Amino acid sequence: MSWLPPDEEDEGFDAWDESDVRVRPNPKGTKPRTKQRPAHVDAVDARVLSVDRGRYTVLVDEDGDDERTVTATRAKELRKQAIVTGDRVDVVGDASGDEGSLGRIVRIQPRTTLLRRSADDTDAVERVIVANADQLLVVVAAANPEPRPRLVDRYLVAAYDAGIAPLLVITKTDLADPKPFLANFSALDIPVIRSAQGAWPLDELAPLLAGHTTVAVGHSGVGKSTLVNALVPGTDRAVGHVNVVTGRGRHTSSSTVSLRVPTGGWIIDTPGVRSFGLGHVDTANILKSFSDLAAVAEDCPRGCTHLPDAPDCELNEAVADGRLPAARVDSLQRLLTTLVKQPGASLDS
Missing domain, CATH: 3.40.50.300 (P-loop containing nucleotide triphosphate hydrolases)
Structure with missing residues (x-):
């Protein structure tokens, strides 16, 4: 049995026009993708109070006349960013705080710590x-x-x-x-x-x-x-x-x-913990926290570990000649020893 229309069987494929071919529509839509996102100029400032399985309890209008807690979810563009307790965020959508309402976090404000x-x-x-x-x-x-x-x-x-x-x-x-x-x-x-x-x-x-x-x-x-x-x-x-x-x-x-x-x-x-890993720590920040010792350590050799066995360490020499209290240098060295066993850790000052 022929599959061509009866009146066009002998004309072959030339009888078909391109307009007769049904084009399958783009299932994802016809609009081109863009990296531009809405500015959300109407977003309100909020403090994240807690996080629970993809829902965020945030405080809106903190210390204002209409302070309220709002339940929010995160915007799709933030799915790869962690939102944690203490974050300051921008919220759009229903930020009324009414029962059943749901806002949306669209931005994480710059963090101080x-x-x-x-x-x-x-x-x-x-x-x-x-x-x-x-x-x-x-x-x-x-x-x-x-x-x-x-x-x-x-x-x-x-x-x-x-x-x-x-x-x-x-x-x-x-x-x-x-x-x-x-x-x-x-x-x-x-x-x-x-x-x-x-x-x-x-x-x-x-x-x-x-x-x-x-x-x-x-x-x-x-x-x-x-x-x-x-x-x-x-x-x-x-x-x-x-x-x-x-x-x-x-x-x-x-x-x-x-x-x-x-x-x-x-x-x-925070939940109680029995261990506290420090694999992420920049050891240079530890010395910076001891500002009085950091000033003396500026004269240490490059790459000095500042530990008790470090050759020509200015901190150890300052303890020996009485310029620095031994107890304070020992406290610094104990903290640095906590990190020195990490693979690839750098203790440069």
Whole structure:
């Protein structure tokens, strides 16, 4: 049976006109792709308070007459960028905050600081914890669980690398004398607040938080979330207990959340951690944080590690002749030793 029209069977393919051929439409549309994006001039400024499975709770019109929390998602063009607690963002869409409403984050504003960690010291891939914090509140227990000076060293390295000022709160001082532990950090000029179980020194701590965005970190079970609950009544952050067999705290808080302190400032509570990788850290930032030592280290040989066995290290010579206090140089060298085992790490000043 012929497949050509009956009256054109003998004319062959020449009988067909191009206009008779059905052209399949472009399934993706006919508009050419462009890298230009809307300016979103109507976007409103917001602070990211928490992140939960692709949904962001943000605060709009902070300290204004119409301050409100809004649930938002991220714009498609931001899908490869991490949005974290503490970020300042631009939001479009329904930013009314009404039940069922949903805004859209279209821009991340420039960040002033980034507190980061890696999975371990060999992993250069950073995990951003919070953005725009200017203080790091390190919470440590004097006992139950036992304090870990080297973990605190890692917190301090991350803080100095990010340009964030550290504070130290030592809890459960009624269970053990914290002086031996605190001696590790006596030369670092870090504010230290002591507390016993059930007796938080809020009058001493609150003025240090006012006007700042402070991120709280600590080993599980040290009382970090309990302290946050005391600073921000009604928060009800989950708290845990220490295992009597292992001496370790149980992970309780599973999310990072930013909370307004009634006496002023913001505190960001983070999940408890048992390790804090530093594979992302620029070691030069550690020395910069010790400005008095950095000035002396300018006379060190190129490539000097500034460690105790470094040949012709000006820091070691300054300790030997009494120009620098040994305890402060030892504190710097202990932090640098935390990083020196990383493959490819550079300790150039």
